[in-house]
Amino acid sequence: MIARRTVVKKDLLGDEGYVHKVDAIGDPLQTIEAVVHSSALAKAVERISPRPEQPKGGRPPYPTEVMVRVLVVKRLHGLSDEQTEFQLLDRRSFRRFCGLEHSRNIPDRTTIWNFENRIGVDGVSALFAELDRQIRARGLEARAGQIVVATLVPAPKQHFTREEKAILDQDAMPAEWKPAKRRQKDVDARWTKKHGKSHHGYKFTVSVDRKHKFIRTWVPDTASVHDSQHLEAALDEWNTSAEIYADKGYVGAEREERLREQGYRPQIQRKAKQGKPLSACQERRNRRIAKVRARVEHVFAAITQWGGKRIRTIGQARATFAMSMMVLVYNMHRLAFLMA
Template sequence: MKKRSAIKTDLFADEHHRKKIDALGDPLSEIESHIDFAALAAAVDTIAPRPVSPQGGRPPYPTETMIRILVLKRLYNLSDEQMEYQLLDRMSYKRFCGLSNATYIPDRTTVWSFENRIGEAGAKALFDGVSEQLLGKGFIARGGQIIDATLVPAPKQHNNREEKELIDQHAMPADWKPAKRRQKDLDASWTKKHGKSHFGYKLSINVDSKYKFIRQIETDTASTHDSQHFEKVIDPCNTSRDVYADKGYPSEAREAWLKEKGFRNQIQRKGKRNKALSACQQRRNQRIAKTRARVEHVFAAIEQMGGKLVRTVGQARASFAMTMMAASYNLKRLMYFRNARIEAF
């Protein structure tokens, strides 16, 4: 007697699976419904126009498709190799990128080349484009602005003392072969925080207290002090004049600058040697901390997206990755508010 198969097959199974995904709620479809990726692509093409090959051949993938791939890569913390595999394997990824019926799928080299082509300026255009669309949807910066910085680790470099001395002098050991040079990050730097050494880069952000969207960013190497980016990430568009920051930012010059620009100084006080903070100053710090702590929620959300580690080599590519972190976080934050509004109704 012929044994029956335990699994029912159907020529239209893929279509059934798509409908099932829609019924369960595809988060990528939600992003697509609220973000104009064509507008983001146009902004990137203005910064880094698509190349035209005089020899003909297969044209490059549409910029919009590649931008969607970069968003997936950062939202789910995927390497270029993993991104290629998931595009081949996952139905929802292919649909989101418009590749459901495509004969060819962008491979790891294509993703890497596109990132190199648009560079840090292209990533900033994406971040600014997302920010502009947030404003268009009514998410205006409100409640004051919170400024803070976080360390972004990079793969540690194992160099001997002589090599380190040469690198500090902006030189490179003569015996390093080209393949080894490509793997050496000569831009990342070391710093100490809470008694521990860290190697990598620094991301400074400005978050509005009302919605916790990232409004301004600045990137640098880890050894740069947090306070160096303060004025660069100030957001003049916040409807509140309050500026919050922790004890790493206060100075008399900064307090005078804030007063001159019409901002209210909500930076925590820091005690000095042989001069502890008064009870009034401590109460002020505690009051500020309740609002300032909201920026830590942003860093925690980025960690949940896969962590802040950059796998790249060099400051330019690290800045690209950190800018994409911020843009992708804002997209995820937008989905939180959209879902909350839907549930409210």
Template sequence: MITHSLFAEQEREAKLNELGDTLRVLEQHVDFTALAAAVDAAAPRPGRERGGRPPFPTEQMVRVLLIQQLFDLSDEQMEFQLLDRLSFQRFVGLLRHSSPIPDRTTIWTFKERLIQAGASESIFDAVNRQWSKYGYMARGGQMIDASIVQTPKESISKGGEAIVSENAMPADLQPAKRRQKDIEARSAKKQGKSYSGYKLSANADKHHKFIRKIKVSTASEHDTQHFEAVIDPGNTSREIYADKGYVAGEREARLKGRGWRMYIQRKGSKDKPLSEAQERHNKRIAKPRARVEHVFAGLAQLGGKVLRTIGLAHATLHLNWKTATDNLQRFTYLKEAGIVAF
């Protein structure tokens, strides 16, 4: 039997808390005001010289984009869920009697504001600063790896590949297809399979497994090109772990000269197989190096292996928010589990 209650809304919220609302737990541990302030500093809110409805508060939009990354939603899906889902509404701060909500156009406009201001990295940097506030320093050494983030497979007419490789658009494409064609995405092969899209190079600390530094590039750029770009000088240990794809004798010698201790797995070939000593070396560092795979597995669960965006600028924004969200999720887990920062 259906019963009516004047307190139905409060009863439902209490039930959500009892069942364990992920967003409410996130809210208990994260300073969203500080995140919004960092975003505003990097990409100031637009003025109202032209009049019209004022933009939604930055903190509200930060919360929207974090939900979007946490649940891997498109702009259209995000708009629908904000209309439909109680837990999303209360996390974003939308009262039940509120009329306007951030719709798909508002979400897109906010992202464009960040890209135009060159502030794609602002949320990632702001999230990582919060770890210092709670004492979660980068410890135990650092693990470096890269992963291809795929875009939808492009169908290009014969002879069009050379045109696209020059960041130009084939002349025979209709306007609708032109808008959906990503001419900046590149192809790469991994374990004999071809992939198209972009590449995320990341550095995670070995102790807490927070992602400390990232670099976004096209998929065709080799992992080794960004090895030094993602080294974190703030880690309390000088150890660096990486797989056999990062072998480069000259670079390793240079970094060793700067005091880094390199633990990079060796690779053999048909003509020059690994020695017993190299096999032991690989086996000894396999377990600590493999911890970085847990990090990329976490990103994959958030939908971090595919892109709905077009172009390198949008991919950079998306992956900065994705990695920031993964770090927030890990931080919440550590706090809830009572794992202290040492």
């Protein structure tokens, strides 16, 4: 018996109807489009990395604003370069956000890769600075103190022999590694232990303002570096409150004294010593600080919704780029939420 294929009646206005339905439900990309001035972001990038000149007769490169939007789509949905190309071809909402709805050509995976290499970490820092300016221009200054926390960012696990590890520890490369193999080996990522479990990858320390929950500053590093090493570097000097909230990993009498001399009021949880438990007063203080610090978990929960903190890159430079894009897209998403 031959199965009959169901034929759906064609509707010449069906495509337009789909667009109206998407807008009625709410397109997250359009909420970002409404509050973020992408042209200003593109100008900030071009000051750092100007658009390259194309030889006569060749196809001109895509506008910087288009490529910045493509990177936002990629990070917001946790896509690889290959999947970003496919989704741009397949999803109209992506093309509309990127300004490619009526374009015959779509940036391919190589174009996306080359653009990331062109702007680098400095380009993302310029994007972040411009977005932060737009956030503050809307009256969303950093207020009520800042919450400093370090989080692990998993990276692809690497496998080395004992001999290779010994060579890498000396900042050298094994002689038998061919160039192709070197490109696939992440010699920057490190292992660390947290709560008895081993983790491989990187770490970035962020400062989140207590009032609006924007990430105001961030410091990237490898996973093996202790959380406390980047507290001072991650502080946001523009917060209107002097209070700093942090967990037990940052405790230290010398550090707290140094912060007070700089005009800060450290609110760092106390850590019990062996044979000397915390007093009832210290326990209450820890709980009070924990209630404030819980706000930072909302930040990482939002990032987890679009693919989590895992990265697919090789090396510290590209990991820093990926982590910086996480911060940038989160702040865009947060701004769209607050403005809505």
